[in-house]
Amino acid sequence: MNKKIKQKEFIIEKTLLLFAGITIITTIAIILTLFGESFLFFREIPIWDFLTGTTWAPTLKPRSFGVLPLLVGTLMVALFSSIISLPLGLGSAIYLSEYSNKKARKVIKPILELLAGIPSIVYGFFALTFITPIIKQILPQTEIFNVASASIAIGIMTLPMVASLCEDAMMAIPDSVRNGAYALGSTKMEVALKIILPSTATSIASAFVLAISRAIGETMIVAIAAGQSPMLNFNPLASIQTMTGFMVNLSLGDIQQGTIEYKTLFAVGAMLFMITLIMNLIAKGILHRNKVRY
Amino acid sequence: METFQQKNIRKRKLKNSILHIVLASIIVFSIIMLLLLLYQVFSEGLSRLSWSFITSMPSRFPDRAGIASALAGSIWTIGLTIIFSVPLGVGTALYLEEYANQKSWWTKLLQLNIANLAGVPSIVYGMLGLAVFVKFLHFNRSILAGALTLTLLILPVIIVASQEAIKSVPSPLKEGSYALGVSKWQTIVGVIVPYAAPGILTGSILAVSRAMGEAAPLIMIGAAGYISFLPKSPLDSFTVLPIQIFNWTSRPQAEFAEIAAAGIIVLLVLLLSMNAIAIVLRNKYQNRMD
CATH class of the missing domain: 1.20.5 (Single alpha-helices involved in coiled-coils or other helix-helix interfaces)
Known part of the structure; x- marks a missing residue:
């Protein structure tokens, strides 16, 4: 190789390395901005008051910065949406990998991909204009903005993700394992529940944690359908506010850098980031433990 | 019995x-x-849904309101996002698969970091965009700031999809190329990228269509204002279709719900045609490879 080509190769390699470095810079920038502004926030508001306070009124005087109502709202949405996404996602995965034939799979998989590809703003619209009126008809005391409606929409949106992650794990189990069980006279149900489920348990658990993490970070559906009232209550038919809902609502107005509103935005954002990061790391940790190998 | x-x-x-x-x-x-x-x-x-709905500016009156500025904003933002994110994403994937030493701590850190970035909620990228692009670099609430924010958001998805595609290139093909005395970069351009193109394209288009449906990060950088002009440069302020839909959905009147739905139809048609393009391109390339 002559010198010129070598030089060119060197420059290309270093350029690509620089590209890869951007992902590291992104992480550092996220941490610096979120925690930098949060640090300024916690110089004004004691962290203990933030984490244990039960009144959230960062823009109205007298201001109050107890984040518990937002946290409870977020966790309620995560809980109720996972009642839909986890069992239905797992069920879909079992059906796809153990029961359906190739033809059915060819039809069902694109439908699930379509469900996963619809923007969350559309689910928000669906929740507000379709799901909420139905819930109101069954339970008239339901408020227009409520946890249940938003949670159902998030559940439907995250179902395909659970299904796809679980199905991938199940499909990775070789057919010889299934055929062995069939040869002993097992029914499909026995194969699915006694062989496939136990050996994919870690992947399923990991998929569940990821789905809950997605629900916690989901923004537009809750901003549209769950309401903007940061009240500490546990009623799924009442309006609440989540961390993400608060962030959107505050950003719709004009907020100036250096104000307490701006810092509050980043404090809540930092908390959201920490919660989802920890859950994603847990999901990965589960996946790497006791993996059954064939 | x-x-x-x-x-x-x-x-x-x-x-x-x-x-x-x-x-x-x-x-x-x-x-x-x-x-x-x-x-x-x-x-x-x-x-x-009508032609005038697509060519009119937003308005207080639902009968006159349209999506012209939001549609133009979406096309601008997504266009820039593609220009930034695809070269960056594919380049990073090439580095990780073809150059990096797979066993070094630096490569492992990069991989772990990319996997974690993929799980960060989109709204957090919006905060990053607000702090870095809007305030620190003074791009203000411009298309450029929005496109850069969306680029960072979908970068991990493009990287992972491209890595999968690059991994699928059979090593005899690469070795054949090296055996002819061809340099690494020429092998990448001549053998690896063409072979991996269908996978890279599909992954990139899926990632870009995700960016097209995102509202939250762009609301965070302040793109939710009332825009009644068509943007002319990347430094103009803007709004996008999902934000315009959000805006109309949050109003109580039934008429606004209807035009929000009309906006959603336009958004879904755009997303579906992008996916259709992905499928057509993938089939075309795949046939050539087989």
Whole structure:
């Protein structure tokens, strides 16, 4: 190789390395901005008051910065949406990998991909204009903005993700394992529940944690359908506010850098980031433990 | 009389059938939900859809309101996002697969970091964009700031998809190229990228269509204002379709729900045609490779 080509190769390699470095810079920038502004926030508001306070009124005087109502709202949405996404996602995965034939799979998989590809703003619209009126008809005391409606929409949106992650794990189990069980006279149900489920348990658990993490970070559906009232209550038919809902609502107005509103935005954002990061790391940790190998 | 064994088999078969029906109805539930969602959007929005809806600016009056500025904003933002994110994403994937030492701590850190970035909620990228692009670099609430924010958001998705595609290139092909004395970069351009192109394209288009449907990060950087002009440069302020839809959905009047639905139809048509392009391109390349 002559010198010129070598030089060119060197420059290309270093350029690509620089590209890869951007992902590291992104992480550092996220941490610096979120925690930098949060640090300024916690110089004004004691962290203990933030984490244990039960009144959230960062823009109205007298201001109050107890984040518990937002946290409870977020966790309620995560809980109720996972009642839909986890069992239905797992069920879909079992059906796809153990029961359906190739033809059915060819039809069902694109439908699930379509469900996963619809923007969350559309689910928000669906929740507000379709799901909420139905819930109101069954339970008239339901408020227009409520946890249940938003949670159902998030559940439907995250179902395909659970299904796809679980199905991938199940499909990775070789057919010889299934055929062995069939040869002993097992029914499909026995194969699915006694062989496939136990050996994919870690992947399923990991998929569940990821789905809950997605629900916690989901923004537009809750901003549209769950309401903007940061009240500490546990009623799924009442309006609440989540961390993400608060962030959107505050950003719709004009907020100036250096104000307490701006810092509050980043404090809540930092908390959201920490919660989802920890859950994603847990999901990965589960996946790497006791993996059954064939 | 049935023997104990026959009874047992009958019971097990019955249980199996019940589970089969339960699982099949879960699938049917998903399909029905998709149909209901589409039905709801089209029944509300179809009557509002017209040429003037697409060419008019937003308005206080639902009868005159349109999506012209939001549509133009979406096209601008997504165009820039593609220009930034695809070279960056594919370049990073090439570095990780072809250059980096797979066993070094630096490569492992990069991989772990990319996996974690993929799980960061989109709204957090919006905060990053607000702090870095809008405030620190003084791009203000411009298309440029929005496109850069979306670029960082979808970069991990493009990287992972491209890595998968690059991994699938058979090593005899690469070795054949090296055996002819061809340099690494020429092998990448001449052998690896063409072979991996269908996978890279599909992954990139899916990632870009995700960016097109995002509202939250762009609201965070302040793109939610009332825009009644068509943007002319990357430094103009802007709004996008999902934000315009959000804006209309949050109003209580039924007319605004209808035009929100009409906006959703336009958004869904755009997303579907992008996916259709992905499928066509993938088939074309795949045929050539086979």
